[in-house]
Amino acid sequence: MAEVVYCAGLQCGKRTDSTLKCPICLKNGITSVFCDDTCYKENYKSHKALHPNEKNEPYDPFPKFKYTGGMRASYPLTPKRYIPEDIEKPDWSANGMPISEQRNDRLNKIPTYTKEEIKKIRKACMMGREIIDVAAAAIRPGITTDELDEIVHRETIERKAYPSPLNYYNYPKSVCISVNEVICHGIPDKTVLKEGDIVNLDVSLYYMGFHADLNETYYVGENISKEAINTVETARECLKNAIKHCKPGTPFQELGDIIEKHATENKCSVVKSYCGHGVGRFFHCAPSIPHYARNRTPGVMRPGMVFTVEPMINEGVWRDATWPDDWTSVTQDGKLSAQFEHTLLVTDNGVEILTARNKKSPGGPRQRTK
Amino acid sequence: MASTISEDLPGVLGFVEDCKGFFPGSKCLVKRSPVGGLGVFAQCDLNEGETLLQLPKSAVFSASNSSISNLLVDSELDGMLALTIAFVYETTVFQERSHWWPYLKSVKIEEAGSLYLPPNYWPDRDMLKGFTLDTLYQGLDPEPDIQQGFQIALELAHRWNKEVGIPIPWKYLDNLEKFVACAYAISSRVFEIDNYHESGLVPIADLFNHHVSTPDVRFVSLYDVCSECGEPGMCRHLVAEALEEEQEQEQEREKKPPSKSGDGLIDMQLIKELESQEEEEVTNPKEKGLVEGVQPDDCVDIVLTQSVPKGQEIFNSYGDYSNALLLARYGFCVENNPWDVAYLGRDLLKLLKDKRLALRARWWKHLGYPLYNKWCALNKEQDEQEEEDKEEEEEDHDEEEEDDENDEEDDEPYWLTVMCIDCNGEPSSPMRALLNLLAFNDRDWNKLRSIEQDVESTGDKIGLLDKPLSKGARKILLNLVHKRKRPVPQINNAAARIMLESERKILEKAEHYLNSNL
Numbered sequence: 001m002a003e004v005v006y007c008a009g010l011q012c013g014k015r016t017d018s019t020l021k022c023p024i025c026l027k028n029g030i031t032s033v034f035c036d037d038t039c040y041k042e043n044y045k046s047h048k049a050l051h052p053n054e055k056n057e058p059y060d061p062f063p064k065f066k067y068t069g070g071m072r073a074s075y076p077l078t079p080k081r082y083i084p085e086d087i088e089k090p091d092w093s094a095n096g097m098p099i100s101e102q103r104n105d106r107l108n109k110i111p112t113y114t115k116e117e118i119k120k121i122r123k124a125c126m127m128g129r130e131i132i133d134v135a136a137a138a139i140r141p142g143i144t145t146d147e148l149d150e151i152v153h154r155e156t157i158e159r160k161a162y163p164s165p166l167n168y169y170n171y172p173k174s175v176c177i178s179v180n181e182v183i184c185h186g187i188p189d190k191t192v193l194k195e196g197d198i199v200n201l202d203v204s205l206y207y208m209g210f211h212a213d214l215n216e217t218y219y220v221g222e223n224i225s226k227e228a229i230n231t232v233e234t235a236r237e238c239l240k241n242a243i244k245h246c247k248p249g250t251p252f253q254e255l256g257d258i259i260e261k262h263a264t265e266n267k268c269s270v271v272k273s274y275c276g277h278g279v280g281r282f283f284h285c286a287p288s289i290p291h292y293a294r295n296r297t298p299g300v301m302r303p304g305m306v307f308t309v310e311p312m313i314n315e316g317v318w319r320d321a322t323w324p325d326d327w328t329s330v331t332q333d334g335k336l337s338a339q340f341e342h343t344l345l346v347t348d349n350g351v352e353i354l355t356a357r358n359k360k361s362p363g364g365p366r367q368r369t370k
Numbered sequence: 371m372a373s374t375i376s377e378d379l380p381g382v383l384g385f386v387e388d389c390k391g392f393f394p395g396s397k398c399l400v401k402r403s404p405v406g407g408l409g410v411f412a413q414c415d416l417n418e419g420e421t422l423l424q425l426p427k428s429a430v431f432s433a434s435n436s437s438i439s440n441l442l443v444d445s446e447l448d449g450m451l452a453l454t455i456a457f458v459y460e461t462t463v464f465q466e467r468s469h470w471w472p473y474l475k476s477v478k479i480e481e482a483g484s485l486y487l488p489p490n491y492w493p494d495r496d497m498l499k500g501f502t503l504d505t506l507y508q509g510l511d512p513e514p515d516i517q518q519g520f521q522i523a524l525e526l527a528h529r530w531n532k533e534v535g536i537p538i539p540w541k542y543l544d545n546l547e548k549f550v551a552c553a554y555a556i557s558s559r560v561f562e563i564d565n566y567h568e569s570g571l572v573p574i575a576d577l578f579n580h581h582v583s584t585p586d587v588r589f590v591s592l593y594d595v596c597s598e599c600g601e602p603g604m605c606r607h608l609v610a611e612a613l614e615e616e617q618e619q620e621q622e623r624e625k626k627p628p629s630k631s632g633d634g635l636i637d638m639q640l641i642k643e644l645e646s647q648e649e650e651e652v653t654n655p656k657e658k659g660l661v662e663g664v665q666p667d668d669c670v671d672i673v674l675t676q677s678v679p680k681g682q683e684i685f686n687s688y689g690d691y692s693n694a695l696l697l698a699r700y701g702f703c704v705e706n707n708p709w710d711v712a713y714l715g716r717d718l719l720k721l722l723k724d725k726r727l728a729l730r731a732r733w734w735k736h737l738g739y740p741l742y743n744k745w746c747a748l749n750k751e752q753d754e755q756e757e758e759d760k761e762e763e764e765e766d767h768d769e770e771e772e773d774d775e776n777d778e779e780d781d782e783p784y785w786l787t788v789m790c791i792d793c794n795g796e797p798s799s800p801m802r803a804l805l806n807l808l809a810f811n812d813r814d815w816n817k818l819r820s821i822e823q824d825v826e827s828t829g830d831k832i833g834l835l836d837k838p839l840s841k842g843a844r845k846i847l848l849n850l851v852h853k854r855k856r857p858v859p860q861i862n863n864a865a866a867r868i869m870l871e872s873e874r875k876i877l878e879k880a881e882h883y884l885n886s887n888l
Contacts, residue, residue: 018633019633019634020633020634020635020636021634021635021636022635022636023635023636023638023641024641026635034636037636037637037640040636040640041640041644044641044644048644097610097613099610099613099614099617102606102607102609102610103607103610103611103614105599105606106443106598106599107434107439107598107599107600108434108439108440108442108443109440109443109444110440247535248533248534248535248536249534249535249536251437251464251467251468253437253468253469254467286440287440294388294469295469296389296428296429296435296469296470298434298435298436298437298439298440299437299438299439299440300437300438300440300441300534300536301534302440302441302533302534303533303534
């Protein structure tokens with residue numbers, strides 16, 4: 001039986017009988033099939049990230065861009081990873097558009113879940129924890145972020161789950177990996193982790209119709225600057241403090257006050273452009289939970305709601321900038337940024353951390369140094 | 371009414387600053403106004419078209435923006451009731467914990483321990499019986515809507531207490547009057563925002579006082595937005611909808627075997643072309659507004675419609691309302707209000723019980739009045755638009771009338787509600803027509819009765835009524851005015867005294883006008 005072929009265009013992804021291949025990819029041992037010339041044209045911008053440079057070594061695809069810090073995009077990217085046919089896929093897996101999420105998310109309609117649904121979400125969250133722990137255990141100086149992506153992808157499909165970020169609005173990889181001044185949505189590439197870096201793994205997966213979402217920032221090696229430790233630990237504590245506050249009847253607007261207060265006390269700032277969000281049947285939905293103080297986000301917690309809190313805490317200014325890849329968000333001053341995220345369930349009396357760490361989870365807090 | 375007091379002003383200004391709102395101190399100053407409470411004044415000479423205030427819609431207090439927005443949606447509540455309940459929770463349960471508090475605490479429902487209430491809740495409301503507020507607007511009757519709203523609010527408060535653990539806002543729900551006061555405070559300040567937010571409270575915009583004839587500003591807000599997310603233009607809901615349609619069409623096509631499929635390799639020439647195109651790509655710069663990071667379409671504005679010299683108070687218009695309506699909705703009245711009226715419908719009804727007149731009244735109600743309106747619409751070109759609007763309104767009312775033919779005592783039929791004397795002491799044009807009709811001799815009356823429905827073919831006989839008041843008509847009216855005149859009671863509320871005084875003056879003017887014409 002002939003192998004099923006899908007168009008390599010991230011905005012297409014349709015099953016195709018075409019055998020039209022990208023010659024550049026082919027020369028480098030990659031088979032990228034496109035429906036036709038039009039498909040190739042329309043997807044060229046994202047596709048060319050797979051192409052090597054003339055010297056055939058990692059390169060910066062945006063040499064003219066004014067990077068804010070030391071991090072650089074390091075291309076080529078590896079091709080979109082394979083998802084076995086038997087894994088249930090969200091609607092964006094082929095062409096990148098999360099249509100049901102877009103259609104059904106209503107700003108002030110915050111879903112609550114039944115016991116049966118929560119069982120499935122809990123299962124997805126536990127798998128998320130397992131996956132992030134496996135990937136985190138592999139973090140060491142010398143590993144590339146793409147290698148970590150491969151681990152996350154492998155661990156996810158091994159559990160018969162789909163890595164939610166993959167092709168979500170055409171995001172090219174299975175996990176977001178954000179190093180040093182990268183706030184979030186860093187794309188796994190040829191970047192090599194080095195001693196003293198901080199690296200965030202943001203893992204999301206889709207299993208039996210439900211999404212789980214968690215992230216954590218890890219230290220690379222042992223020789224970590226006191227600024228890095230302060231930023232990471234402050235972010236960790238911010239999330240912890242915010243979670244303590246979650247229970248039925250709490251307005252979502254209060255979480256930002258708690259987070260910003262702790263950040264300010266530790267001379268850090270809070271990113272404003274990205275928010276916590278509802279998660280479950282959809283990857284991202286209402287509520288929207290800003291992490292900064294004095295926000296007026298609507299909504300109040302009630303039992304059965306599932307959402308994330310994921311403060312992004314900066315060593316310097318709160319302002320962010322975005323790389324020309326349209327994903328990677330970095331601090332405007334190039335200083336460090338750290339983030340932690342859990343998927344939370346509001347219970348009758350409080351909150352349950354569905355993506356909680358366990359005793360064996362790698363990472364964890366370090367003592368601040370003077 | 372429930373006007374912002376000076377002590378709360380810094381909080382409101384701070385709130386606006388926090389929301390990155392545009393309200394430049396170089397242009398406007400908020401201070402005590404001679405018309406009462408605070409007002410907004412020109413700090414320099416201001417020109418027509420200038421924007422005095424721009425606020426992101428996220429800074430508008432609406433049910434959708436409130437802390438309990440999701441509970442309201444879950445309970446399928448919207449409109450003014452949702453806004454009122456949202457206000458109750460924000461200002462009692464959440465208070466300082468809510469970031470709306472610095473603004474919302476300026477919305478007072480009481481002063482020195484006594485609630486601001488609409489006239490139908492005043493202890494001395496009976497003094498207003500028989501005046502226009504009572505007879506034309508039923509402004510003294512209980513409103514079933516608000517009582518029902520109060521019951522719903524109470525039920526939900528108990529349910530949310532049980533299900534979500536939110537305390538019951540007894541402060542405003544322990545009796546109907548407090549809830550009414552909340553609704554009244556909101557109705558006096560509310561702005562129509564858009565089809566997502568519906569009604570909302572707009573900081574600063576609610577400080578501009580009302581001017582009955584020459585307002586200086588208007589409130590601007592893009593109404594037509596996505597009703598699910600409030601976004602103007604292509605929001606994600608519309609994008610998804612379009613995509614879904616596209617996909618459906620595609621599926622239709624795909625039922626056939628895959629048609630075009632290439633083979634071989636992509637032409638290197640094509641790749642070269644694509645490479646050179648990349649460079650040219652430009653992103654559309656977004657439209658820049660006065661609020662950092664927010665598109666002007668996502669904002670509400672107060673814009674000058676005429677120039678205002680330095681030092682002068684800047685006025686808005688809440689609408690062309692009579693004093694009775696101003697009192698019922700906003701809690702204040704205006705002396706020499708050009709839109710004020712004295713209603714004579716009830717007195718007229720008594721008169722029409724006379725057997726001879728009753729026949730003419732019936733004819734007027736069913737045939738004469740609709741025909742007269744159509745005739746006016748055709749013959750009074752200059753007021754064309756106005757008349758058209760009126761006609762539409764009347765068509766609606768005509769339908770209603772059919773239904774409640776028999777309970778005229780409860781609901782004023784529309785033809786009757788226009789039986790008013792205006793601020794100059796002159797009767798409205800339909801009233802003038804009816805009075806002329808009533809005063810007709812039998813010959814003229816029979817001529818009129820022969821008119822058929824079709825105005826255009828029967829000529830303008832109905833126009834016979836559109837004449838200055840006949841001698842007989844004047845007599846009838848004078849009689850009505852005499853009967854209607856009564857001493858002005860010393861009611862406690864100062865605005866109500868202005869209203870009653872204004873009504874008395876209108877009747878006096880009418881008397882004078884009729885006497886001088888007799």
